[in-house]
Amino acid sequence: MTGQEENGATRKGPTRALVLHPDLKSERRRRAPELALAEAVSLAAALADLAVTGAEVVRLARPQPGMLFGAGKIEELKARIEADEVELVLIDGPVTPVQQRNLEREWKVKLLDRTGLILEIFADRAHTREGVLQVELAALSYQRTRLVRAWTHLERQRGGLGFVGGPGETQIEADRRAIDEEVVKIRRQLAKVVRTRELHRAARRKVPFPIVALVGYTNAGKSTLFNRMTGAEVLAKDMLFATLDPTMRGVLLPSGKKVILSDTVGFISDLPTQLVAAFRATLEEVLEADLILHVRDIAHPETEEQAADVREILESLGVEEEVPVFEVWNKIDLLTLEQRAALLVQDARTPGIHTVSALSGEGLEALLDAISTALDDRRTIETLTLGFEEGRARAWLHEQGVVKAERDGDEGHEMTVALTERQRAQLERLRQG
Incomplete structure (x- = not known):
């Protein structure tokens, strides 16, 4: 091209x-x-x-x-x-x-x-190994349905997928065999990468830091907000899909609590079904989050429609109802004084809504305080007795870093733990089954 x-x-x-x-x-x-x-x-x-x-x-x-x-x-x-x-x-x-x-x-x-x-x-x-492989797998799935024309994926001369340029039509059967062979190869490579990611995530679970995930419609300002909150230099441009690979950084909140902040790929209406499936692994950080920040471009004329698309995709991904979600109304710097005044009133009256400007930093301090409060409020200390046969559940609690004290009693392990609502629900499912 x-x-x-x-x-x-x-x-x-x-x-x-x-x-x-x-x-x-x-x-x-x-x-x-x-x-x-x-x-x-x-x-x-x-x-x-x-x-x-x-x-x-x-x-x-x-x-x-x-x-x-x-x-x-x-x-x-x-x-x-x-x-x-x-x-x-x-x-x-x-x-x-x-x-x-x-x-x-x-x-x-x-x-x-x-x-x-x-x-x-x-x-x-896409830049990470997993991101590249997921894109190629999605592209192969898409291209296999279009074998009335060339499959030029392996013959590209640019960084993309070769749909735009390349040689003319080739034999359909040869194309299909080439695609199927490539799919098998990529899935093997992807399985190795996913196993490595799971090892990294397992290691991270042992560090008792809550995960806060940024989600939102593409170009809503997630990466700008991520940079503002972390001091990182993630690519942040006025461009759709500026961020594809998940980025994670530690953030120290004003309360002294440390959290892990995760920036994710932007959502979009009519997202190709191949990509929803292929990028599920990329969005796993959202599935494991203790708190989700739904960043909205509140100055966009279709902000409500965009928000509905994001909620629909989150639901399709299987995000659990126990996970609290804050709506972060971003780009208030683009609004008129009257519009901003009206939003600030709504912000004050509605729990879970926070108006900010990621560009100027306005409203960020209040958002960070709210994140700290939400994570503190949702973690309660309780004492559990796990039967000696419940070794899996006991190991999971230790992996989560929530065990405050433990001793062996007559009926099992007596454990004092600090659990969020989400962790409590996960533990119940683990014990039942």
Whole structure:
């Protein structure tokens, strides 16, 4: 994607892209088409070596099975593609393999749907071994369904997945065999990486520091808040999916309590199903968190819709109800004085809501105090008697670092422990089964 061969010479410069958002009347969408298009343009801007030359909402009564758009619209877009020297068309929505092949032939350009684009971005952003492997596995799953065209994954010349450039169509059966062999190989490598991560997590469980996980819609300001709270220098840009690999740092709260803060990948509406499955391991820190900070871009016109998407994904990941969640309303520095005043009133009246500006640090001290209080309030000391046969539960309590005192009694191990609600629920499940 860094250049194309034209008349034997390499034409340098970014790939020229046209972004199209199909607005289907048959779909009841929560989001305004214009805002959905703006998000798609932001997604495109997050991909290196890409220049968006134009963007358009295409209203459709119904998608055409073979070409997605009607004949007249296809001709109109073809003229625009040729006039603007577009090399890549990004369609913000699902495109079937047949539609993709036909449109590419008609327009004589490469085409990516929303899933393909997000996979390209993830490939550019993933840096850890596990992140890279998870992206490749998701890409293979996606590409296997599109074997009416080339599988160019292994022949790429750039940092992405090769969907944008590469050779033409190859034999489908050869492609399928190559993909299946690669999937087996990647799963073996991933199993080793996951085992290593589990060892690291097991070691960390022995250190009795609560985990606080940052989650939120992509570009909500999680990484900026993470940097502000930890003094770290994680990549924080006004760009979708600026953070992909989980980052963890220790934070000393004003109360003197130490916690582990975890920054995670940003969520997004219509996240490809392959990525929800592939990145479950990346989001394991959220599943183990003692407190979740749901960071929201409160200045965004669709902040409520974005928040609903985040809650839906958290639920699909299996985050337990016992885990407390704070809503951190970020970017108040972008609001008018009247808007800020109204939010501050709501903040004062509603438990679990905290207004901040990660950029300026406003509201951060109150947030840190609230985190400390929440973690203290939710940990209670109690005495348990575990039967001598309950060695697994006893070992788990020691791993969690919650045992304050222990002695052997007539009926078993008498243990004084400091448990959160979440840990108590986990212990009950462990003892029952």
